Amino acid sequence: MRVLLVSAYELGHPPLHVAGPAGALRARGHDVRVVDLALDAWDVGVLDGVERVLVAVPMHTAARMAREIIPSIAQPTCCYGLYAAACADVADAVVAGEYAPALVRWVETGVAGDAVQLTRARRSADPAFDALPPLERYARLVIGGEERLVGYVETSRGCAHRCRHCPVPVVYDGRIRIVSEDAVLRDVDRVVDLGARHVTFADPDFFNGVHHSLRVVRAMHRRHPELTFDCTVKVEHVLRHADVWGELADSGCLFVVSAFESTDDRTLARLAKGHTVADEVRAVALLRAHGIEVRPSFLPFTPWTTRAQLRDLVEFVADHDLVESVDPVQYAIRLLLPPGSLLLDDPEVAAVVDGYDADRLSYTWRSCDPAIDALHCELSAIVERAAAGGEPLTQTYAHVREAVGAPPRPVTPSATPRPHLTESWFCCAEPTEQQLGALR
Secondary structure, three states: OEEEEEEOOOOOOOOHHHHHHHHHHHHOOOEEEEEEOOOOOOOHHHHOOOOEEEEEOOOHHHHHHHHHHHHHOOOOEEEEOOOOHHHOOOOOEEEOOOOHHHHHHHHHHOOOOOOOOOOEOOOOOOOOHHHOOOHHHOOEEEEOOEEEEEEEEOOEEEOOOOOOOOOHHHHHOOOEEEOOHHHHHHHHHHHHHOOOOEEEEOOOOOOOOHHHHHHHHHHHHHHOOOOEEEEEOOHHHHHHOHHHHHHHHHOOEEEEEEEEEOOOHHHHHHOOOOOOHHHHHHHHHHHHHOOOEEEEEEOOEOOOOOHHHHHHHHHHHHHOOOHHHOOHHHHHOEOOOOOOOHHHHOHHHHOOEEEEEOOOOEEEEOOOOHHHHHHHHHHHHHHHHHHHHOOOHHHHHHHHHHHHOOOOOOOOOOOOOOOEEOOOOOOOOOOOHHHHHOOO
């Protein structure tokens, strides 16, 4: 059967959520085509001769974009990934969780059934990385005045934690699925063969299976000693496993993405983050002591956000020399409340929820201070313009400070940019007008 797999958005990376099902379908003898909407405008001509369409929706941004194109698809269509359930009103079938076996079944029988829940993420075939567009078209690592191609692999799926704002526990409910060490290393070998000199680990938290991750890093470093990497780790895990960072730095770890979320302890407690603002400070110092940078993600806009909290956030960024480590979109992220969100049980959240918006894939809510909602719109425009125009981080930061009412604070740009990826958008951000325009 001829199958089209569509990736809407996967953080600027070669879409792992397409490569995996593509490999499984190929192994069953199906003819697979791939389209990545993060790279190419939508053209219904790609549907010619296609019998089934699979659309990956692993994150909010992807799901918003997918909903733009699905009405133009006449063929049976299945959405899969964390946000699959939110697309049930536009797709013929949806599958979340460990979706690969269910996708193969749907392609071959038209019936998806339930996602298969496994204790280990076994797979019938390796991801078809070669079916994707070349690495040259995706986000690159910027380091020391050069750019390097980046591969995208995972050692686990799901998360052992249940942070109340996160979409992962809605599907995985505090469970993880480990990918075998041999399988991960095969994936690393293949992306290196395709030209990667840096690897991003896609795990929601690389330390959910810390001993497994360490074994992978050690083996990867033996096989590819010049290869560098980055990963995502919770603040509490950064501190709990303080003794491993020297080894990881020696093995090529350049930076760690960490969900700081807020610089207000009450907000962190509401979100069940498991850390405090003081812990964030310690995590920055610990990683930098080993030569590893932190790239924090934030959730500045919640129903209880105040302007004073936003000023505290921008001061925190400057106080800890993070201006050039924070992508501007992080200043404008607004709390999402998808179906099943753990925060919907919070009485203070329920009191400000107005109902579900199917187009925006979230229950709508209003701020306790209407001026904060207007400020969110202002900051969203600032960061979208910055992303479209390639504005220097220090300049965007100054605009953000002015918008939130913080006094001017000069920031001197670094002589050498800190290691980072060229993709500046984010998984739970709303699509930009440029992204949506390419689909219409």
